[in-house]
Amino acid sequence: MSGTELAIRTRRAAFNRAIAEGDAAAIGPLLAKDCVMVTGTDSAVIAGRIGQVKVWRREFAHPGRMIYVRTCETVTGSPVEPIAMEYGRWQGTATGADTPLAAGTYAAKWREVGGEWVIEAEIFVTLT
Template sequence: MAAPQDAIAARRRLTNKRIAAREAQGLRPFFAVDAQLIPGGGGLILGADAIVEAFAAQFREPGFVAYVRTPDAIEVDAAGLRAAETGRWTGNGMSGSYLAAWRKVTGQWVIESELYVTLA
């Protein structure tokens, strides 16, 4: 069995691949049903359905450039059920820092919240 950090890093790589391929529906399994996302421009997106639709809308934009999230650190709680991922993101001519909260649900790591801060 993979260490939690390795499993989360692998799932992050898969989300990057889905975004690069513009597969919005392919992102759904990575988000908890009640996930929350604060994009780099601010605002709040509530729920996996709304998050997937926000990605789909971006993918339809001419000139969309895939976002890539690169983890710097993944910390797991003592029970092995929650984790915090921090790192850098780039995409669409912007970049910044991010924090993702993961939780283990029925043996699989899913994102419960993400916060993106645009810095450049």
């Protein structure tokens, strides 16, 4: 496993922990300032780090909120730029439930900035 892949997998694990723990403040440092997320079902576009952190704060405030887990399958680093592409599967399970209510695939573009890998863009597709 390359250093790039290990770093991105580590950052993805931190993102998953932040979601599980409802820690919106921990999500901010994982995102590029001008990041973009396209949601899986309605293709809503959530732009910018501040916008995404606000959405996560609202999500975390709901008692029956969803806990999303992203499972990285592959990471491909660029040999010419400090960027990489991550592909994987995601699932969302209501707090306290065992069975996912939604699941699908995702792709994420990462960039190394100041020695840290941050997400520039993510796109999710709901398949079940």
